[in-house]
Amino acid sequence: MKIRKIKFSGITVILAVLLIAFLLVAGCTQNAATQTGAQTPAATQATPVTTAPTEQATAATQTTATSDSSDYKVDASFEGSGDGDVSVNLKGGIVRMLKVTQPKYEKASVTVTTGDAIYPFVNELTKEAATSIADAKNADESVADAKYIWAQAFYVPQDIETNFRIETTGDWKIDVDVPLAINAIPPIGFRGAGDSSSPFFQINKGDYTVDVSVEDADSLSISFVSFDGKLYPLDFPKASSDSKEVLPGSIKIPLKIDDSGNYLVNVVCNGKWELNISPAGA
Numbered sequence: 001m002k003i004r005k006i007k008f009s010g011i012t013v014i015l016a017v018l019l020i021a022f023l024l025v026a027g028c029t030q031n032a033a034t035q036t037g038a039q040t041p042a043a044t045q046a047t048p049v050t051t052a053p054t055e056q057a058t059a060a061t062q063t064t065a066t067s068d069s070s071d072y073k074v075d076a077s078f079e080g081s082g083d084g085d086v087s088v089n090l091k092g093g094i095v096r097m098l099k100v101t102q103p104k105y106e107k108a109s110v111t112v113t114t115g116d117a118i119y120p121f122v123n124e125l126t127k128e129a130a131t132s133i134a135d136a137k138n139a140d141e142s143v144a145d146a147k148y149i150w151a152q153a154f155y156v157p158q159d160i161e162t163n164f165r166i167e168t169t170g171d172w173k174i175d176v177d178v179p180l181a182i183n184a185i186p187p188i189g190f191r192g193a194g195d196s197s198s199p200f201f202q203i204n205k206g207d208y209t210v211d212v213s214v215e216d217a218d219s220l221s222i223s224f225v226s227f228d229g230k231l232y233p234l235d236f237p238k239a240s241s242d243s244k245e246v247l248p249g250s251i252k253i254p255l256k257i258d259d260s261g262n263y264l265v266n267v268v269c270n271g272k273w274e275l276n277i278s279p280a281g282a
Contacts, residue, residue, distance in 0.1 A: 072159045079173040084166040088176070090114070092158035095229050095264075097151055097179040097197055100172060105130050105148040105194075108168035115160045123150045123195045128216035129271040133193055153179060153197040153266050155229030179264055187282065190265060191274035198265040200227060205260045207280035210234065213250040217271025224255075227262040254280070 076088040090096070098121065100108060105125060112119040125133070137146065156162060166172060181200040186208060190198045203224075214220055224232040234253050255277070257263075267273060 075175075075177040077173070077175045078164075079171070080166070081171045082169060084172075085163070086166075086174075087161050087163045090156050090160065090162045090176070092156045092160060094178060095153055095155050095225060095227065096176050097153055098164075099149060099151045099175040099177075101175070102148045102168070102170060102172050104170075105133055106168055106170050108150075108166070108172065110167075110174070111165040112154055112162065113165070114154070114156050114162040115158060117155070117157060119152070119154045121152045121154075121195065124270055125194055126216050126218060126270050129193060132216055132272070148194075150194045151197045152195050152268075153225050153264055155225075157229075181262060187276065187278035189274065189276035190267075191272075192267065192269075193272045194269065196267050196269075197225075198267075200262040200264045203257050203260065203263050203277075205257050208255040208257065208277055209280050209282075210253040210255050211250065211276045211278070212253060213274050214269065215249075215272040217269050217273065219268070219270045220273065221268045222253075222275065223266045224263045225266055226259075232263075 072089045072091045074091050074094065076090065078084075078086050078088075080086075098110060098112065100110060100123070102108065107122075107124045109120070109122040112121065133148070164174065164176075166174070179197065179200055184201045186203060188201060190196075210222070212220075212222065222234040224234070226232070234255065265275065265277075267275070
């Protein structure tokens, strides 16, 4: 097989060189003007970071917040072991979510002091609820290593130093951030064990019914918190059994919303709970 040689004239070579140079310049211009990756939107909700507990829990004598103490911050995060005391400068006029992460359930209290407002949060499960949660984790390998998390909402009225006093045993991590807002309206439901708060969601003006059920619990209170920090507690009756007040297993509570807006549900309970909010008569 013969290989045929192709001859190029001088003019052809010059034109080819010019064409290649033009294409190279055009290619460089295109790469400079086009973004190579999709832009990540700015985060509007801080995501809690969970860390593995230390090998041995020791009482915390000092904890350090990640926020700069010289500036007023929207979010903050800190961790420790045993009792701790942390102060953080927080921006005011914003509802916050206090999230406490523990390797496993342990009784814990966090007293939040922000100006004249004091929020004494105590998460303590009944013995039955704590046993039920532990048994469920042991029976399900997929959640065997899951942390125990409880949460409560609170309002910071102004730019001010806010103190967090933690009392517990074992390791803990606290995240303070703005609650997530979801695009949802009733009917909507939530469930959990222990103290917890829902994301913000829209409730339009009108009459609603809140279906509540509890298990392994003898203490329960439910409040709605508005976007501007106003508290609307639910008032529901207790049943009587053996001459003492106890929580009913399930109950329907009427709810009247006078102003449409964004609300979250704050639940304080020492057992397992579930609630569903729906328009009245639905």
